[in-house]
Amino acid sequence: MKETQTNNPLHGKTLEMILNELVDYYGWEHLSTKVTINCFTNDPSIKSSLKFLRRTPWARSKVEKVYLEMQDKKSGF
Template identity: 60%
Template sequence: MNNQPNNPLHGIKLETIVTDLVDHFGWPVLADNININCFKSDPSIKSSLKFLRKTQWARDEVENLYISTFLQTEDLQSTSPWGKV
């Protein structure tokens, strides 16, 4: 069975996740809060995807940010995903 009820990212492509985060926050904010060079130095979707597919800890941070930004209830979205106001 291919159903994943406990995986909020099931069916969402990594490219969609990165694109939505860039559209929402912009590269500078992502780079300030997730310390990876592909967000800091000449950032692009393509370079980010390549790095995130190989580096699980970075992918986990990006996916967690996506979940906290776009997939939680409206009450929880009012708080910053980085614990800052």
């Protein structure tokens, strides 16, 4: 049986989409203050950040949390 994830705001979003939206909204400098990881502070790029986030679950969780907070801000909650 296939489960639907209608209540999951991350459903259908790739990590790359999430990261691009965060960088567009916050910029690298502000994003690096919200999630303190080297790939956001030292010569940041989408490619290097994706590589790190895909193999580091704790960092990915933090990025997803910041994304959800950003979505709440955008929707006025």
